[in-house]
Amino acid sequence: MTQDQVLKLSEKFPKLFTPFVEETNETLKDVHRITNGIRQLIKLCGDDPDRDGLQETPFRVPKAFLEYTEGYQEDPRLHLEKTFDIHHKGLIIIKDIEFYSMCEHHFAPFYGVAHVGYIPNEKITGLSKIARMVDGYAKRFQVQERLTTQIAAAMDEILEPEGTMVVIEVKHMCMCSRGAKKSDASTTTTSIRGVFENQSDLRAEFLSLLKS
Ligand SMILES: [Zn+2]
Missing domain, CATH: 3.30.1130.10 (GTP cyclohydrolase I, C-terminal domain/NADPH-dependent 7-cyano-7-deazaguanine reductase, N-terminal domain)
Structure with a gap:
């Protein structure tokens, strides 16, 4: 992932990971790999990842997944x-x-x-x-x-x-x-x-x- 791409990603999705995981160069690289995979998935399903409505989807998906699974960040028993x-x-x-x-x-x-x-x-x-x-x-x-x-x-x-x-x-x-x-x-x-x-x-x- 180039520095330019990292900057673009951070601008478009500020606080992509917080409060779930630390935003480091390494996690940004992971997101880059994931977004590529989601682009491939969109193609496999038969749509165009570059069309208007889908362009930002590969970034939204990992962000949403971190919210769906935010339970991993805690020990739920402690609430009791x-x-x-x-x-x-x-x-x-x-x-x-x-x-x-x-x-x-x-x-x-x-x-x-x-x-x-x-x-x-x-x-x-x-x-x-x-x-x-x-x-x-x-x-x-x-x-x-x-x-x-x-x-x-x-x-x-x-x-x-x-x-x-x-x-x-x-x-x-x-x-x-x-x-x-x-x-x-x-x-x-x-x-x-x-x-x-x-x-x-x-x-x-x-x-x-x-x-x-
Ligand atoms: Zn099932």
Whole structure:
């Protein structure tokens, strides 16, 4: 990459990487390689990378990817570490936590809602902290099953509750717009830990609260 090209790139996309990665000569070279690859991809799909609407796309794509995957920049479990001493022994459910993630097999978005329930032992965390933790795992290259497990594991590890139950409902763009092309299909996954594992009445309470 010539100095001229680096300058042009920096002018056009100031702060291309920040706050995600440091903008160095080396990362600028990487972006140059990526942009060339995306130009090739546009050609392979049958379009002209030099036409008006597509000229800047090869730069926008890596920038967007750094945002889609900004969860790599943090340890999502840390959000849960701010806890309160509240004596509450019942079920706590945070419903409909909206998230957007990226299917690691097709780099296509998948999105939906997470429902996180737990029965605290001594530690209770803020509702927004749980939503931030979900986001931290969602904004990575993911599969729905791993996302579900990671959320439940983080709850278990940091809050040490009596039990945790996580339900995730998702629409996969890679299923809607390609492959099987089933636009109405949604996938539900669950992860169950602690007292939820052997108490079916607790699982039933959780699921009935989701419907209400
Ligand atoms: Zn996929």
